[in-house]
Amino acid sequence: MRKLIFGMNMSLDGYIAATGDDIGWSGPPSDELFQWWLDQEQANELSLYGRKLWETMSSSWPTGDQQPDATPAQIEFARNWRDTPKVVFSSTIDKVDWNTRLITGDAVAEITRLRAEDGGPMGIGGATLAGAAMRAGLIDEYALVSHPALVGGGTPFFTALDNWVNLNLVETRTFPGGVVLTRYETRR
Secondary structure (H helix, E strand, O other): OOOEEEEEEEOOOOOEOOOOOHHHHHHHOHHHHHHHHHHHHHHHOOEEEEEHHHHHHOOOHHHHHHOOOOOOOHHHHHHHHHHHOEEEEOOOOOOOOOEEEOOOHHHHHHHHHHOOOOOOEEEEEEEHHHHHHOOOOOOOOEEEEEOOOOOOOOOEEOOOOOOOOOEEEEEEEEHHHHEEEEEEEEEE
């Protein structure tokens, strides 16, 4: 069975985007944090995206390695992003590219099927998609990358749940700029 990991940057008050989908509060990541995200992406055999995150990622990473100011880590990230198989869950778009397939039906059923397969870890991103997987009890690991900013509202990292989810802390790490990683595994 595959492991399903939900990790995103978030404000200290728990939002992955401020009102209006603004993510400017997180600023550009430090080299060390960017490398950590690259390592996470390289460990995933499959990436699952909701529509909004897909649109954000696909607007820059397909050609991210061709930008004149791209760092070696950004070049590696762009290449890995293109090469990693991806699944986008959306009922409002009709075409995806770059080693990606589109699912327009029941996201929870498809994630459950993918998770039951043999293989390496899957990363999931996008608040709505991850929230559905969270409510269904499918998330095996949470990686919270907390930035020292309070945004007061917007898109929360966590969704409302019907039941408690008990977690085990597996890692904490501090990055430049006061960014703190906390990783938790779901207690099953």
